[in-house]
Amino acid sequence: MAATTQTIEQVEQATGKYKYGFVTEIESDKAPKGLNEDTIRFISAKKDEPEWMLEWRLKAYARWLTMTSPDWAKLDIPPIDYQDSYYYAAPKQAEKLASLDEVDPELLATYEKLGIPLNEQKRLANVAVDAVFDSVSVATTFREELSKVGVIFCPISEAIRDYPELVKKYMGSVIPVGDNYFAALNSAVFTDGSFVYIPKGVRCPMELSTYFRINEQNTGQFERTLIIAEDESYVSYLEGCTAPQRDENQLHAAVVELVAMQDAEIKYSTVQNWYPGDENGKGGIYNFVTKRGVCRGARSKISWTQVETGSAITWKYPSCVLQGEESVGEFYSVALTNNYQQADTGTKMIHIGAGSRSTIISKGISAGKSQNCYRGLVQMQPTAENARNFTQCDSLLVGDRCGAHTVPYIVSRNPSAKIEHEATTSRISEDQLFYCLQRGIEEEAAVSLIVNGFCKEVMKELPMEFAVEAQKLIGISLEGSVG
Amino acid sequence: MPALMMQPDLSNVVVSGPVRTAALTAWQQQGWPGPRVESWRFTKLDRLAAREITPASSLSTATAGDGLAMAAGMGAHAIQIVNGVIDPASLEGLPAGVTAGNLSDDQGAQDAMMALAPPNHPVSNLSMAVMSGGLVLDVVGEVARPLMLIFEGDDASLSAHPVVLIRLAPAARMVMAEWHQSAVALSAPLIGLDLAAKASLDFVKIQSEGSTTSHLAATGVSLAGEARLTGFSLSVGGEMARLETHVTMAGEGADCQLSAIYLGRGRQHHDITTVLNHDIGHCTSDQVIRGVLDDRARGVYQGKVRVAEDAQKTDGQQMSRALLLSRKAEVDAKPELEIYADDVVCAHGATVGELDATQLFYLTSRGIPEAKARAMLIEAFLIDAIDSVEIDNLAQILRETATRWMAQTGLTTDGNQHG
Amino acid sequence: MTALLEIRDLHASVGDTPILKGINLTLNAGEVHAIMGPNGSGKSTMSYVLAGRNGYEITGGDVLINGESVLELSPDERARAGMFLAFQYPVELPGVGGMSFLRAAVNARRVEAGEEEVDQLAFVKMVRAKAGELDINDDMLKRAVNVGFSGGEKKRYEILQMALLEPTISILDETDSGLDVDALKIVSDGVNMLRAPERTMLVITHYQRLLNHIVPDHVHILAGGKIRKSGGKELALQVEETGYAGIDDAA
Secondary structure: OHHHHHHHHHHHHOOOOOOOOOOOOOOEEEOOOOOOHHHHHHHHHHOOOOHHHHHHHHHHHHHHHOOOOOOOOOOOOOOOOOOOOEOOEEEOOOOOOOOHHHOOHHHHHHHHHOOOOOOOOOOOOOEEEEEEEOOEEEEEOOHHHHHHOOOEEEEHHHHHHHOHHHHHHHOOOOOOOOOOHHHHHHHHHOOOOEEEEEOOOOEOOOEEEEEEEOOOOOEOEOOEEEEEEOOOOEEEEEEEEEOOOOOOEEEEOOEEEEEEOOOOEEEEEEEEOOOOOOOOOOOEEEEEEEEEEEEOOOOOEEEEEEEEOOOOEEEEOOEEEEOOOOOEEEEEEEEEEOOOOEEEEEEEEEEOOOOOEEEEEEEEEEEOOOEEEEEEEEEEOOOOOOOEEEEEEEEEEEOOOOEEEEEEEEEEOOOOOEEEEEEEEEEOOHHHHHHHHHOOOOHHHHHHHHHHHHHHHHHOOOOHHHHHHHHHHHHHHOOOOOO | OOOOOOOOOOOOOOOOOHHHHHHHHHHHHHOOOOOOOHHHOOOOOHHHHOOOOEEOOOOOOOOOOOHHHHHHHOOOEEEEEEOOEEOHHHHOOOOOOEEEEEHHHOHHHHHHHHHHOOOOOHHHHHHHHHOOEEEEEEEOOEOOOOEEEEEEOOOOOEEEOEEEEEEEOOOOEEEEEEEEOOOOOEEOOEEEEEEOOOOEEEEEEEEOOOOOOEEEEEEEEEEOOOOEEEEEEEEOOOOEEEEEEEEEEOOOOOEEEEEEEEEEOOOOEEEEEEEEEEOOOOOEEEEEEEEEEOOOOEEEEEEEEEEOOOOOOOEEEEEEEEEEOOOOOEEEEEEEEEEOOOOOEEEEEEEEEOOOHHHHHHHHHOOOOHHHHHHHHHHHHHHHHHOOOOOHHHHHHHHHHHHHHHHHOOOOOOOOOOO | OOOOEEEEEEEEEEOOEEEEEEEEEEEOOOOEEEEEOOOOOOHHHHHHHHHOOOOOEEEEEEEEEOOEEOOOOOHHHHHHOOEEEEOOOOOOOOOOEHHHHHHHHHHHHHHHOOOOOOOHHHHHHHHHHHHHHOOOOHHHHHOEOOOOOOHHHHHHHHHHHHHHHOOOEEEEEOOOOOOOHHHHHHHHHHHHHOOOOOOEEEEEEOOOHHHHHOOOOEEEEEEOOEEEEEEOOHHHHHHHHHHHHHHHHHO
16 A cells, blocks of 8 residues: 555645656657658557558558537637647657666656656555556556456557457447547547557456556657456456646546446546646646446446546546446536636436446535536437436535536336436535534534545445545635635 | 538518617528537427527417417416417507517617527527517516516418517516417527516516427526526426526525426427526526437437626526336436636536436335326426425416426326226 | 624524514623523524524624634534533434544544644543543444444434543533433433533533433523523423513513
8 A cells, every 4th residue: 555655645735836847858759740641640650550550550550630629518628739739649668668677767757747657666555556647658567467367457549459350340439439539639640659469257356457647748648448358257457546736727638438238347447647837827727538338248237437527628528338137337417616617517428228227426526716617418319218317416515616517318218217416516514514513623624524525425335445546626626715 | 610510581571770880790600500509419409490480470360379378377367479479469468667669660679679588509590690579578566467468470381489588677566477378480588688686577487389380499597686586497398408598606695496398298308597696796596407208209318507707696406307108208407507607606417317216116015006196296297396486476376387397298197096 | 701602683584574573682601501492492403503503694793713704604613712612412324333423523623722643542542531421332432433322322322422522612512402311311411520620512402301300500491593681590490380472572
């Protein structure tokens, strides 16, 4: 648990500013600025990709050129100049690493500072980490231990070379290249990300984790993650992310695809703490992410848990396609916005299989001058006999200059399916606040306590390693919102 | 606008005055909503747009329907609007406290109407521009006798565009109903309800149009301080119907109860769309929506509660429940909260599903045949909502219409025979 | 000797309505004072005003802890200065774990006093010891603050907090309301254990029966926003017999 403690300490020492805003001074290998077919060829060549991958990318790029940026979200997105960004940036280092000892000490130090030590002695107990720095994976821990049980956990760029059949079969099968504008963009220019394969009947012996870090200026991060859980397997996967504090906005457009076969379970947890911009709304990451899992087999289960506190703008709807009979989809979300942050986030639960079930618990907290919107779709297809959904969306307002919005879409095409949706919006109760104050707890701490209580149902779904950090994050992210 | 969509033939329509001219321009620019317009995502106008229609311009004879009988039954004065044209004879002998005026030559009233009307709405623009009939009703004091507006029409090649503005003076009180029973291609009433301080209006709308009629209604409401509107819509008729109501809370202490029931069968499409704008604090709104859908019918409820900055102490509630009786039916709901003030109590709930299995079992365990038990539960589901209507006359016409629909749909609670 | 709590000619309003119309009270170390009064006399307002709750306007007078005015202090500052309010209606905090809440409160006070924060293990021991005396079981401690507690459990939980926080000034607002005889005994025993020469208590109650268990040194009758009469514990018995009606005229 060394890392957990370390992270808490860091956070506790914090003074109220974004803790991960430092920049690592490291030499970087970049693609020329701008987006065109040559950029894509450059990325593909850098990754030593087979021809089919390059073709896939180019097709996606052609598709993207015909598409327009989605405008239906309750977001005010300034125009993005896609030519004014780098699509590939990699820290310069030896081509192949025999062991972690060869990783640039600057990088090791960076991850250590972020609370994710990669070196042999200090590694997270029982958590295997894939560390992605700008466009490349710089280290993946515990790979040998995992391979003993047949689990593949590696950078996706490696998987493309080493497991082409798996990648060909599944990449784009859940989120087709033309699914949406940002997914198409990602399909064209994705640089790295994690690949996970859990063979039949294997319960992954440890938590798998990817830690994403944007370091370079003017660089977009386009990671792509693919997780395949074969019959009767189980994996819990965690994702964390941070970026330096910069005045300009940076784009992060990731794609995450999950495939759960019969009786398999994937638990995917995210603590999203990209740089949110400053208190005047300057800078911050645009987090436009497409995440979707398909429960392909009977009784399979996909559970999304997210704690979203970072990013200037979040556009994100981790979804489940519940194909298998009696398959289960879950979405637990805390989205906290402060200052000028904007978030439009939620989920889609598409029920196809008979007896499929889904649960949505969403807790939105708006503070400062931020706008926070839950948007979710629950759809019962004609085949979803006796399917069930329960949705609870609660919004909390901290201050009177922010907005909290709830936009559920409910579509039912099967009379035996049952949907229940409840939503409430309110502010922190005066009674609760006074009660805490009267016990001697300061106002900011009291607000943090109450807000964490409000989020409890979601927080308890997080793996231990992340729960404590997430709790602290809530408090820190609310700083300056009271008084 | 999409090229495939037919537009009403406006070649013979004379549009006069700045308000109507502006509305015509807006209509010509926007037309019917395209496929990507978010507020029309669940309701497409393809069937309507495929028909050739011409706006009505002259009064025709009244058609058969229950409107007059219903008006007589509740002792109401009936104003008849045929093919969208106001029958001047029916404006004789209005209840004391109600005065009628002509909207088509009243620029001020037209301005007021557009301020109330749902913004950027095809019906707001088209019906204001065409205005096959225009009526202003000014109401003062407590009106003893209810008023019923009967919208009828017989020509399936016509579209009807009546525009009615009803203004309640401070502390005025009235009970009124809208009854729609026309057989035109498109019935597109634009209605404005402007309630001054402490005014009170009990309002029921029955949409019982003919089976090939598209009913697209736009209603705009403004409530001044402590004004009260209790509205209840029942949508059963038509091929396709959208009842869109926009309410603005313009004064503290205003209260708006807006309920609706939609009942669909065959290939009917019912859409209930509401927007509650809490522009000012200390107001309450409450919406109860119930739907029952059989065959291949589709029901839509979109309800938005918007609380403006500083509209503190707002209480906004929405509850929608829908029952699907058939495997081919579909229900879509989008209850929406958009909130910019913090000291509010806002909530919505939505459920979709079948009848409660436990309740059904309870009834059948008492020896009641299943078909009848189902009918009883559906009736209870509807009557429960109608029971909130305090004015007996209004509750009565709602109940009668709902019961008739059930009988027509084969849901009978009378005998013990399978329905 | 400086009084622990001194209330000087305190006037307070809610909106435009004056509720407290000149309260004078001095609570010295070691003393237990009872405030009795009919409904609407301003008892609960007084406890909120003393604790510094928003929504009450102080229109005159002063409140002093150890001789220093606390009117400018926020509720948490007053709490850390040693004031504790046992609520008539303890507030539920959904999702907020009891242990972390109690520890946050205790540590806030320790930090203020320049002491070390108490670590989790030591704290659990400390709470268990005190909880046992108040018949509070582990299950209650594990739940969210006051959520799912019965009326009696909530009151016992208030006293547990008081025992942990060791306030110098305790204000008990209708602590007997909603308690049956057994619960009343447990709560009173808990309170009595906290009586000490360096502390003072203000027991606000409608009924005399609580004062059989927590025997006060002084009794004051509050009516119409003013102290109408003060005396010893026998005054409470007098109220029991004659009601408040007779007392009111005595002012």
